[in-house]
Amino acid sequence: MPARKTNPDFMTGVPELLILRLLSTREMYGYEIVQAIETASGEAIKLGEGVVYPALHALEEQGCLKSRRKPVNGRTRVYYIATAVGKKRLSDLTGEWRRITDAVAGIVTGAKHATV
Amino acid sequence: MQQFEALAERLLREGVAHRHVRRYIAELRDHAEDAAQAEMRRGLNAQDAEASAFIRLGTLDDLARGMTARGELRAMSARFPKFWGGGLPVLVWIGILVASGFVLAGIVSVLRASGVAPNGGSPFLATLQAPAEAVIMVITRALPVVLGGAALVMALQQRSAMRWPLIGAGVLAATAAAVHATVRFSTTPDTLSSLNLGVGISPETVLRAGVMFAAMLTPLLLQKRFTRPGF
Numbered sequence: 372m373p374a375r376k377t378n379p380d381f382m383t384g385v386p387e388l389l390i391l392r393l394l395s396t397r398e399m400y401g402y403e404i405v406q407a408i409e410t411a412s413g414e415a416i417k418l419g420e421g422v423v424y425p426a427l428h429a430l431e432e433q434g435c436l437k438s439r440r441k442p443v444n445g446r447t448r449v450y451y452i453a454t455a456v457g458k459k460r461l462s463d464l465t466g467e468w469r470r471i472t473d474a475v476a477g478i479v480t481g482a483k484h485a486t487v
Numbered sequence: 488m489q490q491f492e493a494l495a496e497r498l499l500r501e502g503v504a505h506r507h508v509r510r511y512i513a514e515l516r517d518h519a520e521d522a523a524q525a526e527m528r529r530g531l532n533a534q535d536a537e538a539s540a541f542i543r544l545g546t547l548d549d550l551a552r553g554m555t556a557r558g559e560l561r562a563m564s565a566r567f568p569k570f571w572g573g574g575l576p577v578l579v580w581i582g583i584l585v586a587s588g589f590v591l592a593g594i595v596s597v598l599r600a601s602g603v604a605p606n607g608g609s610p611f612l613a614t615l616q617a618p619a620e621a622v623i624m625v626i627t628r629a630l631p632v633v634l635g636g637a638a639l640v641m642a643l644q645q646r647s648a649m650r651w652p653l654i655g656a657g658v659l660a661a662t663a664a665a666v667h668a669t670v671r672f673s674t675t676p677d678t679l680s681s682l683n684l685g686v687g688i689s690p691e692t693v694l695r696a697g698v699m700f701a702a703m704l705t706p707l708l709l710q711k712r713f714t715r716p717g718f
Contacts, residue, residue: 428510
């Protein structure tokens, strides 16, 4: 079975944006986050586990997320949720993402004054 | 499962903090289990489902790269090995020693201000003599061993080089052994209580330093316990 193909390096920064978006409304654990991103993006975005968990740990270190352990069906899962700092970061990242996508769309569709 | 043990060893040796490694591995194990169950719901047998789940996780390189690339996940001992292993235990011990002196002085001041020992000394203060001596004994003789040993345990867990923690333990043992602290609470009015801190070197000091250093090395004898996979 071939290894699953995940998105390349130009996605840097996107995992944080997607994770913060998902965790801004409710707490989730890693597997749930990976599945939610795949489902919500129609499988266009497949973040590897080697991307999601380090991003979760790093965001928690930065104070953007907090975690708690919760026993579920005999296993202890680590649930994450966005903090106020995380929601502010989400707002900043969303603004930045919109600016870039508008600019790229402008270039792709041939607009003359696209700025990045 | 050996894949996870190999990944943990690699991450620790590359400086990722022990607590992040432990949690990451636990999360990946859980993730693989969830993925395998999902595959089984799609009709795969248990063995194929597990194999498929591991393939989905990615290679060891994929799983390691994300963690090692993030500076905030690095252990302090990997970021500042000289300070963390060599200097911090000594500084923490000196800090606690000085703080304990202020606490003792504070207790005497409070008792004086509250009227229990208005003229500096009081028979009541005699009740504090034995506990205060015990605290000083713990701080000057036991605490250095705990701090030096803890630094070595952390270095073992982190798979760090032992050079700086060993130097730190040696300096801490020598410093603590050379320090002599005494406290005397005055039990008679108009005489003040005293806390004396001195430093001296004698054959006894050298012997004490050796004993303390040897005690600090105990974790090295239990190395297997502190370096077993997943610890």
